[in-house]
Amino acid sequence: MVQFSFIKLLNLSARQQNVKILASFSRTNKLRWFKATSSLYSTKSTNPNDELKRMRNIGIAAHIDSGKTTVTERLLYYTGRISQMHEVKGKDKVGATMDSMDLERERGITIQSAATHVTWKDHLINIIDTPGHVDFTVEVERSLRVLDGVILVICANGGVQSQTLTVNRQINRYKVPCIAFINKIDRLAANPHKCLTHIRSKLRHNAAFLQIPIGLEGDSSGIVDIINRKALFFEGDNGQTVTEKPIPENLIEITETKRTELIECVSNVDEELAEMFMMDEVPSVKQLKDAIRRATIARKFTPVLMGTALRNKGVQPLLDAVTEFLPDPSEVDNFAFDGNLSRHINHSEDNQPVKVQMSPVRTKENDLVALAFKLEQSKFGQLTYLRMYQGALMKGDNIFNVRTKRKSKASRVVRLHSNKMEDLEEVYSGDICALFGIDCASGDTFVSKAKHNYSMEPMYVPDPVVSMSLKQEGRDDSGKMSKALNRFSKEDPTFQVKWDEEAEEMVVSGMGELHLEIYAQRMNNEYGLNVSLGKPKVAFREAITSKVLFDYTHKRQSGGAGQFGRLVGYIEPLPEERNTELEFLDKTVGTNVPRNYMSAIKKGFLEDSCEKGPLVGARVMGVRFVVEDGAHHMVDSSDIAFRLAAQGAAEQAYARSNKIIQEPIMSVEVSAPVEFQSAVLSSITKRKGTISDQDVDTDYVTINCDVPLNDMFGYASELRSVTEGKGEYAMEFCRYQPCREDVQDDLIRKAQEATAAPPKKKAGGRKR
Template identity: 85%
Template sequence: KTSRYSTKSLHKNEELIKMRNIGIAAHIDSGKTTVTERLLYYTGRIAQMHEVKGKDKVGATMDSMDLERERGITIQSAATHVTWKNHHINIIDTPGHVDFTVEVERSLRVLDGVVLVICANGGVQSQTLTVNRQINRYKVPCAVFINKIDRMAANPHKCLTQLRSKLRHNAAFVQIPIGLEGKSTGIVDVVMRKALYFEGNNGQNIVEKEIPEDLKEITEIKRTELIECVSNVDEELAELFILDQTPTVQQLKDAIRRATILRKFTPVLMGSALRNKGVQPLLDAIVEYLPNPAEVENFAFDGNTTNENGQATKLQMSSDRTGDNDLVALAFKLEQSKFGQLTYLRMYQGALYKGDNIFNVRTKKKSKASRVVRLHSNKLEDLEEAYAGDICALFGIDCASGDTFVSKVKHNISMEQMYVPDPVVSMSLKQDGRDDSGKMSKALNRFSKEDPTFTVTWDNEAEEMVVSGMGELHLEIYAQRMNNEYGLNVTLGKPKVAFRETITSRVEFDYTHKRQSGGAGQFGRLIGYIEPLPEERNTELEFLDKTVGTNVPRNYMSAIKKGFLEDCCDKGPLVGARVMGVRFVVEDGASHMVDSSDIAFRLAAQGAAAQAFEKSHKIISEPIMTVEVTAPAEFQSAVLSSINKRKGVINDQDVDSDYVTVTCDVPLNDMFGYASELRSVTEGKGEYAMEFCRYQPCREDVQEELVRQAHDAAASPVKKKVVGRKRS
């Protein structure tokens, strides 16, 4: 039986060979968005170029968000598509700032190749290292473009050395510059042995000339170096090299392509995107050296079958575009638009036609692809069909980032998931004024759904909303978006730390609650003691009944327990923090036949606890976090100094040739702002992760400051008024 797909798309496999899915990634301010703008212009996708934060106030095409144009940075990854020499290229421009690293993660997860942009002056920088780790994580073939060779102190040779030493790339020049800094006039194509000059108002006219005499020798040296680097990882070129035969241009290009696709070699190109130099050869390199979707292996897991270890069977996706295979697509990004939720899809297998029914593997829900679009920044182009290898988007699909879609509900196939880093910075979020329309809830739900590194929690103890993200800039951007897009005036601040109060010694109590106001009164007497729990249980509360006889009837024990554990421990006597690590023991008491009741004994428990707390020595405990810091080995002393300054206790150090990993225990109250400090002392190259370890008594100076703040807050008339309103 012939499917409707195969009759329509027998020619699609030829198109697959001429398709490229690439990303542009780099450290912040390396010129990614400017490079993408030039790619769009030279391929005829846009008629006029605009600059990032340019004088014309238009901004780059891929920076469509107002905040991006205002700040001059890329916040969200943006997709577009161009055509160059009959090749269809899908391009995703990614952010460079570490706070938006999840945008790079989700993009590299679905791309077949990446152009790593490096500043000729800055070289390999902090986010370059992070992006390189992401490239290695998803095994994406890579080409390097050294940008800004016209800047002062531009040094492409330093960049190549750092590529080899810091990033461990087997890299070599396929181009060399004709002049640097202000003398930059063009580039030499080492493979073709041609000098390329970019003439015209926008560098649109490429003029090929003979290599200048002063560069011929260095060109041959670099060409020999290129052949050596590639022949080390490519057998066909190695045979020619051993036989001392000079490869032809095509043989050398084919070898570079094979080695690049296998991630054994990285071609290095260069230019100045802002000065319109070297961009067209970059497009040629994308076509010639980076893989098409059929040359990249993509795997999924079949939940219906398992292997010997009981794990889902790993399947290789079929990349042909005939449509005979069942649909498998991955939703890698969600975005809220004026038309509803926009779901970005990477097609891995089969075909999708407008109006088709598709099934979410995770939820088992059926959805209809009522509108299929292709993206050009924030502009949409409707499609009738999409095939394996395509990047498209759907409207009206209810899903989460990372969901897999299939054409039949019986298929339980899930694509490999992307890595989502844990949030590292938390801040309190407060709204100025009341929100009666639910805008706050809508905004937070939308942002947390779009961005898995942005999380929202409600702290019952501190009675405040806490937002967490990858950095202070990350959270500031979302606060500003709430103001711009929803009209919400919100304020970010330091969140409250969950301190605890406890006691250090055993204290006895003997308390009688008695009240008579006409009619039945209240009476209850409790005798016993409170004591601290062992250190390993200092986050628990315990109640013991050691009464003998009927002085305290058993039916009142439940009320007494609630009086101790719930009413007394919610707010401690020192600073109003929760009381933990205490055992309440009742040994004896007294009751009245008429006046005793549950409420009487519950109030008696409250009074007994207050009496005991007043006589006891009270301390404040604070949460201690286990922190793991990773940074280049050259910054080891700076990292240790920053930890010591925050009263951290270092437990372990692990130093290899390149990186040092420090494991330590640091009070949470001292960790706020550490992300910014670590980036500062390590030139942005350090990272850290932390998790809760234990509670321990805080330092005396910290306790004194907390007690002073609590007294000042209690004495403030404004605070009293607020507390009174809450209680009422």
């Protein structure tokens, strides 16, 4: 009887395994069953190269509230990774699997990216669920940096929204192949055709439907598979049974039209399919799928699927699309900088990106190369997320940090499932794992031999745009405050901390008010610290408007060897598109300024002189420093002398220049019911916003505009007030541009008042 039950269970899919039958087994029989099923469903192979071909590393990314975490929850359920589905808001007090943090379940948003892995049709899929809110955009950045493919989730009602555009720019930055999934087709006013138009016009993707809906809104009952010409229905209590049926009569014509459109879109970017199209040959299902796969991996085509994750429709075909159209790790080119020009990597020139060998087999020519892309503090210590790019890592191996040159031991290697983990003995290139007890920073590269100097290409980290004072009620004698701040700033490079000497207060900087508010709440929840945030401060920048010459000599004599350095040159503004950068050029000829002092001169210009500007003490940006000539002394010249000379030369040039203050401009997208359109437009105009686009649907209006960040504080409350709580907005950093004259005058006046104010008295006892 037990043997019959084993056979019965083994013949069922992963989701259909009968838990009730399992419960009737004894402990010994359960162990026998798990051993049998693990060998059946495991992707392990004696050949690591076969495993690499059956591996996918994907991310789920989208605008906030598009349903990313709900999609991920269904992916876990249908692959048998979890036995029950839970909702994001946590109405049952459980919450979604990937939202493991208490704050995420309280607020119903994703704050940290979370990793998991599933098995689907003999493929191992590593999945990272990313946040949708722009304040946590660095989580998306570092996830996309290490992923080979991404599912871009788009709301069938909202279409392409502001954060969708941001995610798309990140996808393009790291050249990640993409599949679009139009979610929530059961929602009121759902319009997949509008979404496809947005994908083509706003995201500029060559995209086409692979599926069309069978009914929308409340009539949504299934989808039509255009490639296979079949109607798919999702039956059972949780949509676990996919039933294929003939296409409904009223959808046959549109199915053929969309199939022809699909073939045309793919043939425009795929030569093999183009030849068949020109010869009027009808491609087979396999030929069409192969062409879609080639075009998707080459990032020339974006397949568009659809469904409603909340109603359990369309998720299994999405899993099929991941395995069929997104690349395995060996099909993606990854590059590193090789400082040693080692023969182990196919190099070209020094300090140039070179391709790593994506092979899981460890040989003398194929040593370990791995990237630490995320850090997280756990109860066992620092957890370092690692993406394997070359070679293999076994438990107990010694690895070397290229940046610090330190050796560490991989004493524990784990694979993650949200906040749970599974110990591994070995992990191969292409996989994603995590290590304990490794001292490193986000973005560090690890190798297996200290002589190697490989550095993987870095990820982009945006500068913080909002600063707030952080105050603690009472004294902290245990050092919890410093521990919390050190931990959070190490885990999140967009969260920065500094001490303001003038105001005598701690200042934290981040990507938005919500970003800083979350960290303040985490300090309260996780460390028991009663902290509060002060008024937000905008990260203004100072710049110059014209070219200014300098000729500065630094002299100091105090007995013995003195200090001497002279610099001649000019400073000038960089082009507008580079106004957040700094540049240093050495145009000296001869030996008046020896080359060995240039690094000190560069630091004096780019670090010392730009830290605080002359107008309001903001950082100076958008300036090019050019050294043309100078003089040195055989005895008195030194690095420190020329560094101080550079600082003095910059101050001299600033005093002669025309200076301006620049402020961050945010791209803002506001959505509200049509009846509140005029009120929303009025609120944006009042905040000095510039309207760039309006999209009016039947019930909702979407307004895109550019607004100074300094005028956006408190907008959430105002928007709720003028729209009766029905409006929502999202914003992201766009650019820096000069302040209005009245704003600049006000900032300068406040800076002068703060400078003229008497210093605060420090607490302390009486002097004796």
